[in-house]
Amino acid sequence: MALPDDRYNFRETEAKWQTTWAAKNSFTIEEPSSKPKYYVLEMFPYPSGRLHMGHVRNYTLGDVVARYKKAKGFNVMHPMGWDAFGLPAENAALERGVHPGKWTLQNIAVMREQFQPLGLSLDWSREITSCDPAYYKHEQKMFLDFLKAGLAYRKESWVNWDPVEHTVLANEQVIDGKGWRSGADVEQRKLNQWFLKITHFAEDLLQAIEGLDRWPDKVRLMQHNWIGRSEGARVLWPLVSKDGKDTGETLEVFTTRPDTLFGASFCAISSQHPLAVKAAEGDAALADFIADCNRSGTSTAAIETAEKKGYDTGLKARHPFDPTKTVPVYVANFVLMAYGSGAIFGCPGHDERDMEFARKYFLPVRCVVAPVGEDAVAFAAKLEAGNVAFSDDGVAINSDFLNGLKVDAAKRAAIDKLESLKLGKGTVQYRLRDWGVSRQRYWGCPIPIIHCDSCGAVPVPDKDLPVTLPEDVTFDVPGNPLERHPTWKNVNCPTCGKAARRETDTFDTFFESSWYFARFCSPNLTDRPFSETAAMKWLPVDQYIGGVEHAVLHLLYSRFFTRAMSACGYLNLQEPFDGMFTQGMVCHETYRGADGAWLEPGSVNKTGDSASYNGQPVTVGRSEKMSKSKKNTVDPQRILDTYGADSARLFMLSDSPPDRDLEWTDAGIEGAWRYLNRLWRLAVNAAEIPDGPLPLVLDPAPAGVQRQIHRTISAVSDDLEKFRFNSAVARIRELSNALADMDRSVVGGNAVYRFGVATVAQLINPLAPHISEEIWQMLGTTSILTETKWPAFDPALLEDDTVTIAVQVNGKLRGTITVAKAADKAALETAALAIPAVQKQLDGKPPRKVIIVPGKIVNIVAA
């Protein structure tokens, strides 16, 4: 007789089930359906042309959730699309002379094929591509609606300019003073730009973080800090010209410490402040100083090393509480135009920076807050003589009507006074700034605006939407090809008909990703971006999964967009993502040859602790995120060809908790592959056992395994709910081990074994869907596992009748006792004291105290 092949044929099996699922449309939603909905979404990929391990991990994690929820009885939506606008397409055009659109669509075709062998439970009928006019025409309309609603505007302002990408960057895209993609030092430029009014929702975006209880704390904290709320006051300082006359103008400053106003010794304004620009007109030295400030001050290194510098404008500001007193007005390099009003008052005694500035320019230091309970006079003398500011809580001194008040009360009193004098008011300031969405790029969604000399910025009429990109463009010169296109740019004004110009900027690519999750709800609708009914049914996304690098960028923009879309009547929803999960990176060891060049893992010979390349020694570096530059990438295609999708999935899921970094190792994937083969052999044996009911009375061994099966169902379900996939795998392996070790010849042995194998197949299905389907089929079931309900456990079988509990003496383990679960304290104590090792420790003396926690522990305190 031919023995069944004991080696699992993943190639055949995986292809077979992928075909089956596709033929049965297993992953499209049920419509109509009485089941509760569940929307699983992973951040859609940029079509770079190659699937990498980070993708595999991301989509595997989402797939586990999608498959598990489906088995749990939810109507699951799990769509996929392409974040298809972006700079790499233009770079490809530059390097290879291929059109960005063509390059992108080719990549999408390649990657869609690469996705297939992963066996993901995706609904491809909902596929969307963001560079398709059928997609982006809706966001053009949406933008015009935002404009009407006052949520979009155009303004000349200082912007972050990336000199390598030749485009503007949003604040969120500037990391350490450098462009987030190019790494180039960002410059400041003054340009006319379109902005989305994200600050309109600052308070709401902040408050609502509270309710995002299924988001990682880390991300919530990052958004909280990014929005950066601070309470304070705007204070008006009447200005006095150089010749001592009141100019009638006022200088507005923002402060969080109005209680320290009596300690003011100067005012300082940003080099970009209108007052500074005006003052520089008649002062060449000041103009030079301002130019100097604008040049530096962006890169990290510059900020860290830059000393506080100022230039006295000669203007004076009159103190709001004491009109007899004036302070000098400086232009200072450390004052940011973009925060508050671009001007501050300096209180050296209670602000570190102001102290540094005051010492440098010999400005007075006045103590106006002293710690509670300290001698105020002595403290003030010390502070005013020293170089250290005091910024903690205390009591106001030397402050007229504020004297004796603690900081909070003094703040309130100062604000009340300012308001009664009409020289200021209490206010809330945010760090968050409006989102600049104009990009001087070709490969993005055109901004549907026409600039007319007579009519200004005119929205493109609805009937002319979408504004599509011209195909005939070249990339041989830097800059935006739309800008120099001969015809596309020149159009007539829709309002007056005169010659006008199209807006040649395109949207930031974060625009597309800010609403795609809603588009998936009605991906083929032509007249609207999505149906409100469908969106309100499916949104919010129940589980969103992606990298932590989008903690403030994409996730904040999407939260804003959802509010903006609601404000414009597209839907009625505040938060787009109910549950958020941020996965860790995929890492690998790095290798360098004798010449210091990076080496690919595949080319390095590893034997034990040493490594070599062509006989030369290789330096093994620490594990880092897989990247092309360090050559420590592993091609998913090769892994899938060698071990199959289930092995790759299982390894990625079992090696580390999903939110931590994963270290890719060959040994690890081989371990997963070995396990699948062991599981396969269990199944081959189980398939020979005829199906039938379990005997009523089981031999103790299978009875124990029977309980373990139920415990495992319970534990794995819990693990899957809580993203503890690594622990779920461990439990399943434990059960597999127990099944393999069990004596099947006793009463109930075979039946429990068969039941156990079937259960393992069900439990591992979300993690390794192909082999589990195959096993399920081998066991003679008629349904496919993908359409089978998640197994239930019998609560009565979760626990044993007897329990083994630890016995400690003085907190140290001295033995264990196995007793009936219901055993009372007295029985536990008697059993514990009978242990020889315990008696030895007690040395004949009676115990001083015995702590008994039934079912858990007995701890004997020796005399």
Next chain:
RNA sequence: GCGGGCAUGGCGGAACUGGUAGACGCGCCAGACUCAAAAUCUGGUGUCCUUGGACGUGGGGGUUCGAUUCCCUCUGCCCGCACCA
């Protein structure tokens, strides 16, 4: 500088609300099978000393009958923000 997180065998990591530390896996060691290798299987594997113990969750201290878990403190690493008034 400010804010947050983490630290457990050779390695990745378990340990739910304080209750048998090291589950599960990787690696390693020994054995079986083999002419041999691979694959597979069996057993072992925190450290130290002699059975039996002692020690052990980054260091130090504390609370507790009992601490990987709670508190204080120090050290190291990682992440975010960065002159935010």
